[in-house]
Amino acid sequence: MILSHYVLRKKLFHDIELKSRFNAHIFGITFGFCVLFFQLFLLEIMEIDTMSTRSVFWKFCLYSLDIILFYLLPFAYLKGKLENTQNTTLFCTQNIFLGFFLSFLAVLFIFVQIHNYWYYDSSKENTDGFLFSVVALAVSVPMQTKLLVYTGVILTAMLQGFAGINLFFQHIFDPLFGIELLDEELDFSVTRAPREKRVQNLKSILDMIVKEKTKLQKLRKKQSSQTQESSGFLGGFFRNPFSSKEGELRDKIDVCQAEIKTMEKVQEECYQNMLISHQIEQKRKFMTTPIGRVLSIFGKIIAFFCILKILGTLRSIFASSNINTDGGINRNVKSALSYLPFAFRDDIYNDLIVQYISFVFVGSLIYLNVNSLFNNLLASLKNILMRETKIKLSSNTTMIVFCFFMGIYFMSNVLLMSMNLHQRYRSSIDDILEKQLNYALIKWAFDHVFIGASIGSICILSFNRYV
Numbered sequence: 001m002i003l004s005h006y007v008l009r010k011k012l013f014h015d016i017e018l019k020s021r022f023n024a025h026i027f028g029i030t031f032g033f034c035v036l037f038f039q040l041f042l043l044e045i046m047e048i049d050t051m052s053t054r055s056v057f058w059k060f061c062l063y064s065l066d067i068i069l070f071y072l073l074p075f076a077y078l079k080g081k082l083e084n085t086q087n088t089t090l091f092c093t094q095n096i097f098l099g100f101f102l103s104f105l106a107v108l109f110i111f112v113q114i115h116n117y118w119y120y121d122s123s124k125e126n127t128d129g130f131l132f133s134v135v136a137l138a139v140s141v142p143m144q145t146k147l148l149v150y151t152g153v154i155l156t157a158m159l160q161g162f163a164g165i166n167l168f169f170q171h172i173f174d175p176l177f178g179i180e181l182l183d184e185e186l187d188f189s190v191t192r193a194p195r196e197k198r199v200q201n202l203k204s205i206l207d208m209i210v211k212e213k214t215k216l217q218k219l220r221k222k223q224s225s226q227t228q229e230s231s232g233f234l235g236g237f238f239r240n241p242f243s244s245k246e247g248e249l250r251d252k253i254d255v256c257q258a259e260i261k262t263m264e265k266v267q268e269e270c271y272q273n274m275l276i277s278h279q280i281e282q283k284r285k286f287m288t289t290p291i292g293r294v295l296s297i298f299g300k301i302i303a304f305f306c307i308l309k310i311l312g313t314l315r316s317i318f319a320s321s322n323i324n325t326d327g328g329i330n331r332n333v334k335s336a337l338s339y340l341p342f343a344f345r346d347d348i349y350n351d352l353i354v355q356y357i358s359f360v361f362v363g364s365l366i367y368l369n370v371n372s373l374f375n376n377l378l379a380s381l382k383n384i385l386m387r388e389t390k391i392k393l394s395s396n397t398t399m400i401v402f403c404f405f406m407g408i409y410f411m412s413n414v415l416l417m418s419m420n421l422h423q424r425y426r427s428s429i430d431d432i433l434e435k436q437l438n439y440a441l442i443k444w445a446f447d448h449v450f451i452g453a454s455i456g457s458i459c460i461l462s463f464n465r466y467v
Helices: 002-012 021-046 051-084 093-117 130-138 141-171 179-185 195-230 243-287 290-319 328-338 347-386 395-419 423-432 439-466
Strands: none
Touching: 021 051, 021 395, 051 141, 051 395, 141 290, 141 395, 141 439, 195 243, 243 290, 290 439, 395 439
């Protein structure tokens, strides 16, 4: 919990004001359970502790995260809406919707309690009616977890598809589609000028804005003084000599305000383009350093593996390959060890090395997944929150949305990684979820969504480049 609150305050939302401590605590608890997910998964790989003990931890983690995502997050969202609403009418639309939604959650909770008390058994003769059995099964914790897993698999496939193609375009086609592309997208000539000239042009625009605002302030003072003189004691008996001048002043004020708005937009766009050009210069300087060259080579290798993953996914789609019980990671590690000149003949040592290599590889995947989620998804939510867009979100709503995506993303990633390992590493999860997860369906959905997101990313990048 201390780590989760540190990540929450110092790393994620350090530049956003958090008004609700309740939402902050929910986010910290969710992050703690997500970290516990990966710890339990690494314990499964290393086979630490007994299987029954690990099953208890898995059940506690899965059920707790399920309750948070299905009940606590909607309650936190409705609690924030109820606190921010200004309409206190009893029969307003928001209160009717709130009452209906809370009643629906109460009914779901009652069905969950009934189902937990009377465990549904498909082999037993059903005497309570078909509707009750279907609803009781639909709201059970394994079924809710199944729904969260399928949603998270689709989200993960979309993120990996877009990220893989973007990484390929960024590192492989960097001389053609990278820096030069950003230079061509800059519309203002000041960004192509030297740095001193760009700063001078930006200062001149700011000086013009200050002059226009000073002029507007003088016009408003003149208008207020003329209004006071025209509304004197004799204003009703004599004709107002300033009536024609007041109309001219209003026109001048309107024109001045329009000019100020236009110049402020130009100044903002010029500043944004100046920041982009500064980033381009910093990138060019960094790429000439030894660390930049090493990172560039490493990025190209990762981009090449992303393309291999896309090709392998296409092959698995057309070949309709099934899930291998041996696991993709174990199978590939064993095949790589077989090519070594000092290949181990003892199966015990061979399995032990495969186990440790799988542990390191999965740990690296966990780090990359967490890092990519925090850097990409949270950055997008912050851009929506802090920029002037049509979608208006408060900081508390942003935290709830990110908390939900984080929960289903981590839950689905654990199960996706378990699919690529030996079947004994996912036996505890299968027992807890009552073997309701269809791994073939998960693989089919992930492959098709991943390919669709990759093709969509290629189309978007090509459209932005050539159109």
